[in-house]
Ligand SMILES: Nc1ncnc2c1ncn2[C@@H]1O[C@H](COP(=O)(O)OP(=O)(O)O)[C@@H](O)[C@H]1O
C-alpha cells in the first residue's frame with residue numbers, strides 16, 4: 001500500500017518549514033534567508049528531476065539513456081572538481097574518466113550479473129542506480145583530489161628524494177596516491193560498518209515507504225553499499241593514476257608552482 | 261675528451277618559466293666538469309650553488325642555453341636515467357619511514373646484500389649496528405652519510421653534494437671529507453661539491469669554482 005501524498009498534503013509539510021523559520025528568528029540565527037532559498041531549491045530541483053526521470057522511464061532507446069547518464073557523469077566530474085579546495089589545472093579529464101569508469105564498471109556488473117535486467121538499458125533501473133552511483137564516484141573522486149594535492153604538497157621533499165634517486169614520477173608519488181585512495185574510501189567503509197544500526201539509508205526508507213518488502217529492501221541496500229564501495233575505489237584509483245601527471249612537468253620535475 | 265657535464269650559456273631564473281621571471285639566478289653561464297674532476301663550488305649563501313646542482317640533476321630546467329651530459333643534450337635523456345648518472349644529495353637529508361637498510365635501498369630495484377651495505381658503512385665510519393635502526397632516529401650527520409651511500413649504490417658517474425658537512429661539527433666534517441676523497445679515488449667518481457666555506461675541502465679538490473661575482 002503506497003501512500004502517495006497529494007500536492008495539498010505536501011504543502012502541509014511546510015509546517016516544518018514554518019517552524020524552522022520561527023525558531024531561526026527567535027534564536028537570532030539569522031539564516032532565514034538561506035533556509036528559504038534552500039527550501040525553494042529543494043522543491044524545484046526535486047520536482048524537476050522527478051519529471052525528467054518520469055520522462056526518461058518512458059524512453060525506449062538505449063542511446064538516450066546512455067547519453068543522459070554520460071551527461072550526468074560529466075556534470076558530476078565538473079562538480080567534484082569544483083569542490084576542491086585548491087584548483088589545479090588539467091584534472092578534468094582524470095576526474096571524468098574516473099567517474100565514468102567507476103560508475104560504468106559498477107553498474108555493468110550489477111545490472112548484468114546481479115539483476116540481469118532485460119533490456120540492458122532499462123531506464124527505471126539504470127537511471128536511479130546511475131544517479132546514485134555516480135554521485136558516490138564523484139564524492140570519492142573529490143576527496144581523492146583534495147587529499148592528493150595535500151599529500152603531494154606535504155611530501156615534496158620525499159618526492160624529490162625519489163626523483164633524485166632516479167625513480168620516475170609515478171614511483172615518487174606512489175605513497176601520496178595510496179593515501180588519497182584510502183582517504184576516499186574511509187567514509188564508505190564507515191558507512192558500511194554502521195549501515196542499518198545507526199541509521200537507515202535514504203534509499204531503504206524510500207523503498208519501505210513505497211511498500212517494498214523489508215527483506216527485499218535490505219537486499220537492494222546490500223547491492224547499493226557494494227556498488228558504492230566499488231565505484232569509489234575505481235573512481236579514485238583511476239583519477240589519482242591519471243592526475244599524478246598534472247603535478248609534474250614533462251621532464252618529471254615536481255611542478256612547484258602548483259604547490260605554493 | 262668530452263666533458264661529463266657541460267653547461268653553455270645557461271640562463272635560469274625563479275620562478276622557472278622564462279627570463280622575464282622575478283629573480284634571475286644565472287645569465288649566460290658556462291661550466292665544464294671533466295671525468296674524474298673533484299670540483300668545489302664556492303660562493304656565499306644565496307648566490308645560486310644549490311640552484312646550480314639542481315640544474316645539473318635536471319630538477320630545474322634552464323630557460324636558455326645548452327646542458328649536455330657526456331656530449332648529449334639533457335633533453336635526449338629519459339630524466340630518471342640522467343638522474344641516476346648525475347646523482348644529487350640534497351643539503352638536508354630526507355629519510356623515509358623505515359630502517360637504515362630500507363632507506364639505503366630506495367633507489368634500487370634488486371635487493372642488495374647486507375655485506376655490501378655494511379662495507380659502505382665502514383667506509384663512511386658509520387657504526388654497523390645502525391643498519392636495522394629507524395633511519396629517522398639517526399643524527400643529522402649520520403643521516404647525511406646514509407643519504408650519500410644511498411646515491412652511491414646507484415653507481416652514478418657524477419655525485420653532486422650540496423653542503424654535506426653543514427650539519428656536522430668540524431671533526432666529523434673532516435672525517436667525511438677524507439672518506440669522500442678516498443672513495444672518489446677508488447671508484448673513479450666525478451664529484452661536484454657545494455660549500456660556502458671551502459677551506460676544509462682543499463685537500464681533496466682538483467679545482468674550485470667561485471660563483472661570487474658571476475651571479476646576478
Ligand atoms: N624555489 C625558489 N623560488 C624562488 N627563489 C628561489 C627558490 N630557490 C632559491 N631561490 C633564490 O635563489 C637564490 C639562490 O638560491 P640557492 O641556489 O639556494 O643559493 P645557495 O645554495 O648558494 O645558498 C637565493 O636568492 C634564493 O632565495
Ligand SMILES: [Mg+2]
Nearest residue numbers: 309310311351
Ligand atoms: Mg644552498
